[in-house]
Amino acid sequence: xxxRIGLERSIAAWxxxxxxxxxxxxxxxxxxxxxxxxxxxxRWLVLLKEHPMRLNTQVAVGxxxxxxxxxxxxxxxxxxxxxxxxxxxxxxxxxxDWPGVRGGSARTSVASVGPVGQPVLQWRYQAPGPTxxxxxLVGDVAIVPSxxxxxxxxxxxxxxxxxxxxxxxxxxxxxxxxxxxxxxxxGGGHPYAFDPTTGxxxxxSPTSIGGASEPLVLGGQLIIGGADxxxxxxDAKTGDEHWRTAVSPSGAAVHTxxxxxxxxxxxxxxxxxxxxxxxxxxxxxxxxxxxxxATTVLADGVAYVGVTGDTDVGHLWxxxxxxxxxxxxxxxxxxxxxxxxxxxxxxxTDGTIAAIELATGHELWHVRFDSDVRPPxxxxxxxxxxxxxxxxxxxxEGSTGRELWHYxxxxxxxxxxxxxxGRVVVGSVLGGVSAIGGDGTTASPGVQPSIAAVPxxxxxxxxxxPSNSPAASVAEFVGQIPPPDDDFAPxxxxxxxxxxxxxxxxxxxxxxxxEPDGTFREYWGGTIPGAGDLNFARSxxxxxxxxxxxxxxxxxxxxxxxxxxxQFDADRRLIGQFGEFGPGSGQFSDPVGIQxxxxxxxxxxxxxxxxxxxxxxxxxxxxxLDPFEGRQHGFNTANGFTVGPDGSIYVALVNPxxxxxxxxxxxxxxxxxxxxxxxxxxxxxPGYVAIDERGHVxxxxxxxxPARSVLVYAADGTYLGGWGPDGTGxxxxxxxxxxxxxxxxxxxxxxxxxxxGFATRLQVFRLTVGQ
Amino acid sequence: xxxxxxxxxxxxxxDAFSVLARASFPRLIGAAKLILHDQDRAQDAVQEALVLxxxxxxxxxxxxxxxxxxxxxxxxxxxxxxxTHRRRDVVELHVVLDKEPSAxxxxxxxxxxRDWLGRELVRLPIDQxxxxxxxFYLDLPLSEAAEILDIPVGTAKSRLxxxxxxxxxxxxxxxxxxxxxxxxxx
Numbered sequence: 006x007x008x009r010i011g012l013e014r015s016i017a018a019w020x021x022x023x024x025x026x027x028x029x030x031x032x033x034x035x036x037x038x039x040x041x042x043x044x045x046x047x048r049w050l051v052l053l054k055e056h057p058m059r060l061n062t063q064v065a066v067g068x069x070x071x072x073x074x075x076x077x078x079x080x081x082x083x084x085x086x087x088x089x090x091x092x093x094x095x096x097x098x099x100x101x102d103w104p105g106v107r108g109g110s111a112r113t114s115v116a117s118v119g120p121v122g123q124p125v126l127q128w129r130y131q132a133p134g135p136t137x138x139x140x141x142l143v144g145d146v147a148i149v150p151s152x153x154x155x156x157x158x159x160x161x162x163x164x165x166x167x168x169x170x171x172x173x174x175x176x177x178x179x180x181x182x183x184x185x186x187x188x189x190x191x192g193g194g195h196p197y198a199f200d201p202t203t204g205x206x207x208x209x210s211p212t213s214i215g216g217a218s219e220p221l222v223l224g225g226q227l228i229i230g231g232a233d234x235x236x237x238x239x240d241a242k243t244g245d246e247h248w249r250t251a252v253s254p255s256g257a258a259v260h261t262x263x264x265x266x267x268x269x270x271x272x273x274x275x276x277x278x279x280x281x282x283x284x285x286x287x288x289x290x291x292x293x294x295x296x297x298x299a300t301t302v303l304a305d306g307v308a309y310v311g312v313t314g315d316t317d318v319g320h321l322w323x324x325x326x327x328x329x330x331x332x333x334x335x336x337x338x339x340x341x342x343x344x345x346x347x348x349x350x351x352x353x354t355d356g357t358i359a360a361i362e363l364a365t366g367h368e369l370w371h372v373r374f375d376s377d378v379r380p381p382x383x384x385x386x387x388x389x390x391x392x393x394x395x396x397x398x399x400x401x402e403g404s405t406g407r408e409l410w411h412y413x414x415x416x417x418x419x420x421x422x423x424x425x426x427g428r429v430v431v432g433s434v435l436g437g438v439s440a441i442g443g444d445g446t447t448a449s450p451g452v453q454p455s456i457a458a459v460p461x462x463x464x465x466x467x468x469x470x471p472s473n474s475p476a477a478s479v480a481e482f483v484g485q486i487p488p489p490d491d492d493f494a495p496x497x498x499x500x501x502x503x504x505x506x507x508x509x510x511x512x513x514x515x516x517x518x519x520e521p522d523g524t525f526r527e528y529w530g531g532t533i534p535g536a537g538d539l540n541f542a543r544s545x546x547x548x549x550x551x552x553x554x555x556x557x558x559x560x561x562x563x564x565x566x567x568x569x570x571x572q573f574d575a576d577r578r579l580i581g582q583f584g585e586f587g588p589g590s591g592q593f594s595d596p597v598g599i600q601x602x603x604x605x606x607x608x609x610x611x612x613x614x615x616x617x618x619x620x621x622x623x624x625x626x627x628x629x630l631d632p633f634e635g636r637q638h639g640f641n642t643a644n645g646f647t648v649g650p651d652g653s654i655y656v657a658l659v660n661p662x663x664x665x666x667x668x669x670x671x672x673x674x675x676x677x678x679x680x681x682x683x684x685x686x687x688x689x690x691p692g693y694v695a696i697d698e699r700g701h702v703x704x705x706x707x708x709x710x711p712a713r714s715v716l717v718y719a720a721d722g723t724y725l726g727g728w729g730p731d732g733t734g735x736x737x738x739x740x741x742x743x744x745x746x747x748x749x750x751x752x753x754x755x756x757x758x759x760x761x762g763f764a765t766r767l768q769v770f771r772l773t774v775g776q
Numbered sequence: 777x778x779x780x781x782x783x784x785x786x787x788x789x790x791d792a793f794s795v796l797a798r799a800s801f802p803r804l805i806g807a808a809k810l811i812l813h814d815q816d817r818a819q820d821a822v823q824e825a826l827v828l829x830x831x832x833x834x835x836x837x838x839x840x841x842x843x844x845x846x847x848x849x850x851x852x853x854x855x856x857x858x859x860t861h862r863r864r865d866v867v868e869l870h871v872v873l874d875k876e877p878s879a880x881x882x883x884x885x886x887x888x889x890r891d892w893l894g895r896e897l898v899r900l901p902i903d904q905x906x907x908x909x910x911x912f913y914l915d916l917p918l919s920e921a922a923e924i925l926d927i928p929v930g931t932a933k934s935r936l937x938x939x940x941x942x943x944x945x946x947x948x949x950x951x952x953x954x955x956x957x958x959x960x961x962x
Binding site for chain 1: 790908
């Protein structure tokens, strides 16, 4: 240990010394001279260009929708005003406003009436910059915020510009309209109030709220979330600060608040918080298990919160507004729904729109678009959807999801869709704002806009309580097998027929052997007479290696760095070897695992090619199996595999994150787990696999989920639970690696942690599931 | 204060960006030198990174992420420069080692020992070297290093472990010339 600490200190000291150098100031001057000659690129452009970077689970750089770079190939579509179109001029109902993002303070995304009949373009306004914030519809005015910070008032009747306020600080939130006024936060983080009909600023607060959310007005207060974890309430008439609550001790950004009555609800990434509207006091908190969240929606005593549009994992949560008790969750990256009575309309980041029963979360119907979709809006039994990449707005029949009509717009919508006064208003990244009305005829439902291919996920009833409980543990800690020395780093584990536990110790190109009672016996490997040195390093430097036993005690070793298999008899005498580097059948490009089947055929998992090479006992290639079914393969896409008692082959796949059970003929019989962060899902990807006598599938996953490192599934794919949180104590793991079932002894799991200050060891557990 | 400077830079204030660049430059150039082991290429990489940082400064959603973002831009620039010069690196790796320093001198305080450490660090695959620079030179926790590199934390831990183990094995190895080190692609 002292050598290790000394080495690390020496490294740090050496680096500190080596990092300095002369003549660097001249370089810096050159850089600053160069950059002074150019201006930063527009925000909307660089958000698309810059690869997203997350920090503390939040997107800190780049765009959630960067993949929509397709908009560079978009053609502008415009209808001629002289075309044979009969537009119905609707009388504006002052009560039918769209005050802010997702409608009113409850964010339910519902209007009283939308376009009637077939779609007709009423007007289009060209903003000076991308319109990626919510557009507020109040009275006869559409308040249009541009990404450059300009806020414009546009006639809701004909799209003419009524007024325009220049940018302040280079950005702006959307606006919220209430009590004859409108409110927003400028690019400097200062909230302000203005007259929506003239744009005249009524007051400007000296308070600065960095990374301000969209504003909310409730009960005479202007409420805004900040990027520093605070919620701030200002007097809507004067701008004076009423209260400020630190809802996130860690300083996580607060997303757009929703409010109804005396309750305000906000979310951060990983938590939902209910506040008293008058005082800002925290009433309850709900642990959202790290979900990257967005705007909350409130309806009939329930708060709904889902994920943002740039995440592939998460849940839709339904939480009691009064108590904070979780009523149900829907697994998957669903966004908070638009509300129509007892039905909610929600969007998934995979392009699905679904209608769900709000009481239970059960799906009523869904449609899948060949495009990502924004959170929908609803009015009078119709669901309006902006399909971003498709550059299209859809109207769907609310009861069935069948398409009523669609309308093509100029560019991709990156925010939301607004409905008021019989028209749909939608902005785009190209700055175009389109107001789509109806021609007064009847729109008949046709087919759903695309093939629905996504199965509905059953919601999970809550077990009660403000915070969900983790899945029940399915194993109990029995004991540890201490490491033979400090260099021991166990990966794959294998049980020999005589009860000896063989552990691949790839950093040292050897095996560690343990007696049935866990006593260390010896190391074996390194240099093999007749075969030279073992090399358990892959081409990228990762260490694998492998071993598999036949019933008579003979075994095969995967010497991955040498792209070969070595065969030994029960007395460890070398009896054969085969294999060579190459991309073809019978060759190895990146072998990472080895197993034997009941016929003593040798199976080798070749990661980069994504196949299992099969060889007869003489080393002749006899075919390949494809656990990916041709979907995908590549470097680091398959980790480990094992052969079950019935000859089934279990393979741990990465991207997709799952374990597949293959029949001996290569067909897939069952899948276990999935990608994500929910119960039974793999965050990074499954590692090693073992099967017990009852067919339980036991899978390790490295330090991806701090709550568990080992997952157990029933033979039919049902997730039973997991164990092994991060840590150094009994039953905890730094980095869970290999796993093997030792009959009558338990499940042995490797834990590699010595170099991180944790113990490296083998831990023994007894499965309790089904006891 | 940095938050304000970033906000001003995003508004087009080049003076604010200059202050940020001057504050960041020493550690960026230091990290680049340690990764690339070549002063000229390190300067090119950092220049590339800072010019891009100015050009794309409005892509920063969270001003607090400024440092982490600069680190990412610099590391990526280093990778690009490392790839274009791999042929030269392979040649340089085919060198028979001098005798390693005595294993008893575990603090590596002698000049000979530090020279040896430098040569060994350069031999590491770039993936391992980058993680070690982020962790030991920039003093970043592995979780942040993983986010900068856009890799899982487990992978970052694994690369660090491999690098340390390689060095430790070399430190403890008997005094004999080592075989040629196989180049591993970045």
